[in-house]
Amino acid sequence: MNAPDHNIRPDLAARPPRIRRLSEAAANRIAAGEVIERPAAAVKELVENALDAGARRIDIHIADGGKTLIRVGDDGDGMSAAELPLALERHATSKIDGSDLLAIRTFGFRGEALPSMAAVGRMKLTSRASGAAEAWSIEARGGDLASPRPAARSVGTEVELRDLFYVTPARLKFLRTDRAEAQAVTEAVKRLAMAAPDVGFTLNDASAGDVRAVFRAEPETGDLFDARLGRLRRVLGPGFAENALAIDAEREGLRLTGWAALPTYSRGSARQQFLFVNGRPVTDRLMTGALRAAYADLLPRDRHPAAALFFAADPERVDVNVHPAKTEVRFREPALARGLVVSALRHALAEAGHRASSTVSSAALRAFAPGALGAGPTAPSSAYQRDYRAVSVGATPALAEAGFRFQGPDGPAPEGFDAPTAHAPAETDAAAEAHPLGAARAQLHENYIIAQTRTGMVVVDQHAAHERLVYERLKTALAAQGSPGQALLLPEIVDLAPEDAERVLAIAPELARLGLVLEPFGGGAICVRETPAILGTCDAGRLVRDIADELAEGGAGDAARSRIEAVLSRIACHGSVRSGRRLSGDEMNALLREMEATPHSGQCNHGRPTYIELSLAEIEKLFGRR
Template identity: 45%
Template structure:
């Protein structure tokens, strides 16, 4: 078969295979065009899940009549004109493929009017065949109608799902958009009936959070806003006890664009690693902002993915920001939740987030001896770790006292079945799992002790020869200094051979070969690793578990109060080492409802 140019309609249909996956893809492209046009209100009318009809109406700047044919031609756009524009693109759309691709697989109509024009104009495209521009009455803005999607490509149409499924994909994308653009009003109707409305509000991002993800998420959200190294990360992360079975509440935006990024997702998982129950997924809405030149948005036809110029810096910035925020989720703390509104992406930056509130002091009447009596059980575990210098691991500051001088976890009143501590605080009843709480306290103290000394290397009596792939050998050679900081002395002795002369001292009795392979894989894929720290933490967690107070041990009131005060002062004390909660509270109002008081 000879080489020949493809017809324009076929070219557009091929492009549609990349851009138009289902009705939700059409809605995404058209609504993003509306936002790029400055729309403040977008109406989305759907029929049969968008398969029969998608109509998008906006109040944006509009399109001149003479430019309508260009709007449905390939690679025609008003958003970029040079390579410099592409490298600093700030609009949601820019490729110039969406409209012609959509028009090639549907019965398509576009009508528009600029505010300064006396009347509007319309253009119809039927399966890629472009009609004539005709005058049409139209309010300022643009309307795009997409009817009978894939009517001329039956092989694609048969892959569409049921009406309810396709509508669900559209609703999920609109939920993602609503989180990113609280300043825009979105109205959705389906089969002629109003389905959903997101009301606008420049400073109402917090309300959007509850409206889109539910009030439960909003109540358990920690507010994040941190800047450094030319990066800014803001938004919300859910407290560890609010976790999900799936990744259905994970939203990431880079410069206002909703994306999926494995590098950032990995950093988030690492930040939650020490506080999340096994198999559970964190929930978050995060906005990452950086200079457009530092991120490439032109790596995916549907613009779902981006590529960072310095992926390692981004990974480390996200990890450390979230790790510090989660470290401050101490027992008794009240989350800085969605009551504090987050700015829209175009809003002015907020002051840098300060992860540690200033202590106001606590009234603690317990004797010092209570601490010694309580923690005497962990002496065996503590002996395994050399004590750090006195100033190396200071005791964290306690949480501020609540109204009336009562600490957040209150004061102990009883012990239940030798397992739970019952305490009274200003709100009502606090119940603490004493083993889980003591386990976390001991674990954090062991980590602080080791962090103060750093990771020591232990030389191997006989150097270990390790066969690896050539890529891993390249990484080991390039990252020799990083490996040395982790306790590994590694040299390359051949194209696919490494010689290991020392390993982390604390992990010398583990499997150093498997650990090093995992470290190299992390460095190759993410540019950073926490494998050594995770292996160390796993060992320290086991030590802390063995040293924690056991069930059925009777504690005195001073001992119970000592444990409560230490919980308030210890990072991550809301969860045990395995991610289970260490405490819960019941307000007086809840308890009143148990007994129908006031009815």
């Protein structure tokens, strides 16, 4: 064996390494680096201890982002004078007896949090046990404990931690600004508040001697399901609660409950995704991926769903002893858990039908507000006059004479794949207005359908709506027997880059089930022999190039199902009614009725809303009538 290079490790030249036992203080400080990495982690551990103690109200105070002060008080069971020194010893806990590390039913179980904080800060622990005549307190500075002393306090416990990491100043340098650390504390408290809706929480910031309320949540009443929704409304805002779908599913002893937002309520980041396992806020990449998969064909890649999901399982089926911070879990049957998330969310989203989020209408109202449209010409120029006309339903025979049918861009769809025609006999106005999307009244800019309901009006983007309808029909056909194709009189040769051609030909069998029959033609060329019948006459070359682009954007790492759904979306775009097509009244009403009967029709394939609904009260408010 070669001798060690002392130029690289000069410390080895000074003394040979010897095995030795670290001091208790050093061991505690090292452990603190894993358990308490920042003030938010200390707050999390203290609040979890309070919840384990049966607290019904928890009060938190911080200063300077938690760097100089963290104080957590509760009305839980409390501790006796004899238990206070023991609580500050490592691996001393009341949560488990050590005989079964699989049956963990509490937040804490390691017995490391309080000793770790006492090792790197100045701690004062005051507690009064239920039924005890007086309270007691104990202090610890950098791991050195004093003797317990009598104190004044009602039943419960208060932990005051000052000057966190003063013993390890190097750790302080890695903390972020006071504001960033305070935000992290707030997020940690909100997650725990969501996990325990029957407990009251208050969070105050006492920086610079000025106490400011940051977060407050009163205990929620009602059953657990309603209480959780009430707490989510308080934490995430009324917008989430108004646009969330209830989730309640069970499979093989694993139960999933919670709330998932409509696709049109999507966010620009994943910050509104929360996962809880047996009441414990956790992070799990597998479940995050499952959530994304459930919305796969409803959201574009740069949008993220909002959801709060709660798993309930036998503790032996979940390993929470993965990391000292206890923020990660492992399911014994990860495939079962992932499948439950995907199936439960997809079922709930399908049940939502054509529903779109209320935030879409709110955004429309803000756009209508005075001044929101900005300065501009008072009247359209003559070059654009024709684009401002409104086509009234039944106002002119030209609509009926146009004979427009739902079709691809270059011709009508073949028999059996047309959109539904109007009801026969035609419904009366009153009957049509009773439908959720109402009765068609006009077409604006040859793209937007104006419908009247009993309580207001609906504006529909005809291209976006029909694109979703065609997409859902394609998915149904693919899941059943496939979609028939129509043979081209003269096969079309499409030239692609060799790598693009390889990607397209790799899924040729799936494309054939959709009616798109492709064959290699040497090099990067592809021969198109059949196109999907549902598209009617279409530009085969453009369709194949769009599919190649979609596969290139998706990347090779995407699952086959996701890639096929993305291709279906591209095909649906080719087969949907285009903007600028004039529709008759019957055709517009037929589109509205099919939207009401089709799942996910509230958003197009790219996650954008397909319609906006305004109530009569909202319209009247715009005109100052209310």
